[in-house]
Amino acid sequence: MELLFDLAEDELQIFLAEADEHLQTLDEGLVRLEREGEDAELLQAIFRAAHTLKGSAAMIGHKRMTDLTHALENVLDGLRKNSLAISTPLVDVCLESLDVIKILRNEVAEDALSSLDVDPLMARLLALGEGLAASASVPVTQPPPPVAQTISRNRKKNGKPPHQVELKTKGGKRLRLAAALADRGAIAISVDIASNSAASAARAFQILLALQALGKVCDFDPPQAVIETAAPVNHIKARVVTSKSKDEISKALLNISEIDSLTIEGETIPIAKFVYAPTPHSAAPKNGNAEHARVPLVEKTVRTSIGRLDNLMNLVGELITDRNRLFQARTDFERRFCGDGQVDNLAQTIVHVGRITDQLQEEVMRIRMLPIANVFNKFPRLVRDLSRKADKQVELVIKGEGTELDRSVIEVIDDPLIHLIRNSVDHGIEPLAARVAAGKPERGTITLTARHEEGRIIITVEDDGRGIDVERVKAGAVQKNLIGEDDAVKLSPEEAVELIFLAGLSTANKVSDVSGRGVGMDIVRTNIERLNGNVTVETWSGRGTRFQIVLPLTLAIIQSLLVEVGRGTFAIPLATVMEILRIPLSAIRTVRGKPVIKVRDHILPLAGLSQAFGFTNGKASGATHVQVVAVKWGKLEVGLMVDELLGNQEVVIKPLGVLMGETPGVSGAAILGDGRVALIVDVPSLFKMIGAQ
Amino acid sequence: MAKILIVDDAEFLRVRISKMLADGNHQVIEADNGVKAVKMYQSNRPDAVLMDITMPEMDGLTALKKICLFDPNARVVMLTALGQESVVLEAIRSGAKDFVVKPFHPERVMEAITKALA
Numbered sequence: 003m004e005l006l007f008d009l010a011e012d013e014l015q016i017f018l019a020e021a022d023e024h025l026q027t028l029d030e031g032l033v034r035l036e037r038e039g040e041d042a043e044l045l046q047a048i049f050r051a052a053h054t055l056k057g058s059a060a061m062i063g064h065k066r067m068t069d070l071t072h073a074l075e076n077v078l079d080g081l082r083k084n085s086l087a088i089s090t091p092l093v094d095v096c097l098e099s100l101d102v103i104k105i106l107r108n109e110v111a112e113d114a115l116s117s118l119d120v121d122p123l124m125a126r127l128l129a130l131g132e133g134l135a136a137s138a139s140v141p142v143t144q145p146p147p148p149v150a151q152t153i154s155r156n157r158k159k160n161g162k163p164p165h166q167v168e169l170k171t172k173g174g175k176r177l178r179l180a181a182a183l184a185d186r187g188a189i190a191i192s193v194d195i196a197s198n199s200a201a202s203a204a205r206a207f208q209i210l211l212a213l214q215a216l217g218k219v220c221d222f223d224p225p226q227a228v229i230e231t232a233a234p235v236n237h238i239k240a241r242v243v244t245s246k247s248k249d250e251i252s253k254a255l256l257n258i259s260e261i262d263s264l265t266i267e268g269e270t271i272p273i274a275k276f277v278y279a280p281t282p283h284s285a286a287p288k289n290g291n292a293e294h295a296r297v298p299l300v301e302k303t304v305r306t307s308i309g310r311l312d313n314l315m316n317l318v319g320e321l322i323t324d325r326n327r328l329f330q331a332r333t334d335f336e337r338r339f340c341g342d343g344q345v346d347n348l349a350q351t352i353v354h355v356g357r358i359t360d361q362l363q364e365e366v367m368r369i370r371m372l373p374i375a376n377v378f379n380k381f382p383r384l385v386r387d388l389s390r391k392a393d394k395q396v397e398l399v400i401k402g403e404g405t406e407l408d409r410s411v412i413e414v415i416d417d418p419l420i421h422l423i424r425n426s427v428d429h430g431i432e433p434l435a436a437r438v439a440a441g442k443p444e445r446g447t448i449t450l451t452a453r454h455e456e457g458r459i460i461i462t463v464e465d466d467g468r469g470i471d472v473e474r475v476k477a478g479a480v481q482k483n484l485i486g487e488d489d490a491v492k493l494s495p496e497e498a499v500e501l502i503f504l505a506g507l508s509t510a511n512k513v514s515d516v517s518g519r520g521v522g523m524d525i526v527r528t529n530i531e532r533l534n535g536n537v538t539v540e541t542w543s544g545r546g547t548r549f550q551i552v553l554p555l556t557l558a559i560i561q562s563l564l565v566e567v568g569r570g571t572f573a574i575p576l577a578t579v580m581e582i583l584r585i586p587l588s589a590i591r592t593v594r595g596k597p598v599i600k601v602r603d604h605i606l607p608l609a610g611l612s613q614a615f616g617f618t619n620g621k622a623s624g625a626t627h628v629q630v631v632a633v634k635w636g637k638l639e640v641g642l643m644v645d646e647l648l649g650n651q652e653v654v655i656k657p658l659g660v661l662m663g664e665t666p667g668v669s670g671a672a673i674l675g676d677g678r679v680a681l682i683v684d685v686p687s688l689f690k691m692i693g694a695q
Numbered sequence: 696m697a698k699i700l701i702v703d704d705a706e707f708l709r710v711r712i713s714k715m716l717a718d719g720n721h722q723v724i725e726a727d728n729g730v731k732a733v734k735m736y737q738s739n740r741p742d743a744v745l746m747d748i749t750m751p752e753m754d755g756l757t758a759l760k761k762i763c764l765f766d767p768n769a770r771v772v773m774l775t776a777l778g779q780e781s782v783v784l785e786a787i788r789s790g791a792k793d794f795v796v797k798p799f800h801p802e803r804v805m806e807a808i809t810k811a812l813a
Contacts, residue, residue: 010714017707050704053749057776058707060798068798200796201775201783208787232781257810259793259803276809278802 006113007062021107024051028100033382036093049078066120067106073127074099080131095126188220188241189267195236196260206235208258216251217244311370318366319558319654323673325359328352330675367556374452375403377416388427395445396431405452407459408556411533418529421522422463422549430467430547457555458577464548470541472498478507499541503527531686538636558655564648567611571680573653573672578685580632587628606632606641609692615667635685655682667691697742697812698722702732704750715801729753733761743811744771748782756786763790770811
């Protein structure tokens with residue numbers, strides 16, 4: 003299949019991966035440059051990124067990308083050489099070009115041209131580059147560099163330039179001999195250098211060196227000093243005294259590329275054109291080797307596909323399930339054949355396999371982990387753009403960007419974070435005047451942090467803005483019939499603020515074109531819950547707002563608490579379990595018709611897991627006590643009453659499959675060690691079911 | 696059949712060039728910056744080097760000089776971009792045998808390598 007650009011299938015991924023790296027370097031670098039000012043090393047890195055990107059774009063024949071990147075490179079070169087100064091308008095244009103280059107990059111990925119016209123942007127970039135060119139020194143002419151060794155052969159002892167020869171006569175008088183006399187026996191050589199040579203001066207220099215190696219150069223035009231200015235040279239006239247034959251001279255000179263014509267002593271030497279005959283790729287492999295002889299760079303890292311990692315994860319998951327079964331089998335065997343030597347052997351092996359499985363799981367998880375910096379690094383640019391549009395001054399502080407998460411989580415987490423940051427800039431941070439009036443620093447601050455905590459990741463997005471107006475939120479929810487007025491009145495401030503997660507709520511007076519109608523919050527919550535995570539909010543009037551997102555370290559495998567309810571076994575994600583209690587039935591009180599229990603200093607509402615799922619009550623009567631598992635989600639905590647606790651187990655989450663579809667209260671299933679199936683409790687969904695009862 | 700060292704920080708270009716060289720039945724080794732280039736030259740003694748100019752850690756011109764110091768007969772061909780005339784000049788002066796300008800065609804690369812190896 004013919005691709006639009008000169009790019010083979012196997013080269014496409016490499017091209018895109020490197021292009022994306024360079025674009026990211028440029029993006030981050032420009033924002034940093036604007037904030038922190040001149041930094042020679044940073045400028046060099048950004049310049050190199052643009053330069054290399056241009057080179058690759060040129061190699062695949064993408065003219066618009068090449069031209070645009072080249073124009074950007076020139077601006078960066080100007081910054082690098084201090085002929086241009088960093089300014090916000092300059093950074094604006096540069097960032098805009100990056101956005102356009104990204105679109106052009108997508109053309110390569112999709113093998114389809116877009117209708118994008120890059121000319122207006124090119125013009126602006128060129129204007130930037132020329133803007134201060136007048137103050138820069140004339141670019142091409144440079145002072146002649148220090149004399150190199152090869153030139154010394156050209157110079158006579160008295161230091162006079164080569165085309166003038168001096169001889170000392172007996173009387174010490176220096177005679178200047180006519181050039182013709184000195185040239186007796188010299189061979190006249192004339193060379194035309196290709197007019198489209200990118201560095202014809204270098205070719206001229208090569209010719210000079212070649213002639214010097216052949217004999218004595220008594221005449222060379224243009225003179226070396228002119229060549230060393232690197233200005234274009236089209237034509238060389240030289241005279242050289244040598245004992246070499248014409249053949250040897252022409253062979254030496256024609257070894258230099260980009261020579262259009264060569265004349266020696268008036269005779270035009272034919273120039274054989276280099277013939278390039280690539281072997282067709284279907285030709286028989288050389289040396290019996292199917293692959294051509296490329297030995298790739300010995301790298302300290304390995305690139306692999308995400309699909310492979312997913313496969314690996316699945317296989318490890320299967321292994322864990324089998325490990326659980328083996329453990330169960332071992333227990334059974336040991337019970338039945340106590341003391342049998344072979345069983346002991348088997349038991350030991352099973353324990354060992356279990357250990358190895360654990361380690362394998364850890365390693366695979368680590369391979370799949372990426373630092374959250376991969377997500378965070380796009381945000382400085384985002385905050386810059388948003389705050390400019392909103393005409394506010396906002397600074398982004400990032401902490402814990404080295405915290406690692408599973409790839410699958412990283413892929414999904416940036417959308418919710420973008421929403422939260424947008425809201426902070428648009429609604430949280432006050433305009434300059436308001437901040438000053440409130441005695442706050444002119445610049446609003448958004449702090450983004452990430453950290454690990456007991457098998458979970460905690461991400462917070464916090465701003466020092468005006469906080470969420472809880473009363474307005476309540477009023478808005480009531481007005482939109484999302485909550486009854488009496489219920490609204492009864493809500494505590496912490497509960498009321500959670501209303502922002504309701505679909506259909508927006509307290510923005512008008513639609514802001516950056517963040518839309520504020521329909522984001524319910525989607526933010528849904529998306530995070532889909533990851534088995536949760537999001538909560540705290541706000542302080544006039545001081546700021548903090549969102550906290552909790553995510554599991556990995557999506558596929560969880561630690562769970564197994565419980566029995568009626569005839570069913572359920573797995574409750576251990577991360578949601580706060581504590582386990584065994585309480586006497588007599589201690590259960592009723593509040594507003596719902597059972598509760600007093601635990602230390604707070605009230606814990608109770609719910610029977612059986613009833614929550616609508617099972618007919620299978621609990622044996624006559625029991626005096628009941629097992630309660632206190633489960634927490636966000637700010638809500640509920641004590642789930644179960645029949646029996648079966649212990650902890652690490653299980654692999656298996657989706658229920660399309661036939662079952664979305665089942666309220668259940669997020670998946672797991673195969674236990676004894677072969678039974680346990681349903682995994684979807685805690686937020688379960689809480690909703692309980693609340694509705 | 697010669698051993699050729701390709702030095703360029705863009706993997707994409709290294710892949711491209713090595714394909715071109717494979718047609719000439721050459722063996723290819725790679726480095727992605729000047730520091731590694733010098734090390735690889737010393738330990739592998741390639742027959743020729745294709746050296747990019749703009750690279751992190753150490754640029755091509757500096758690497759060229761170090762290699763020529765180590766081996767005055769080194770056959771290095773510079774890979775340059777437009778607008779690097781003075782650097783190319785300096786490179787030729789410092790011992791580079793030839794240069795090819797990006798974006799380059801396979802013919803130009805093969806021509807440069809063939810001439811360098813002659």
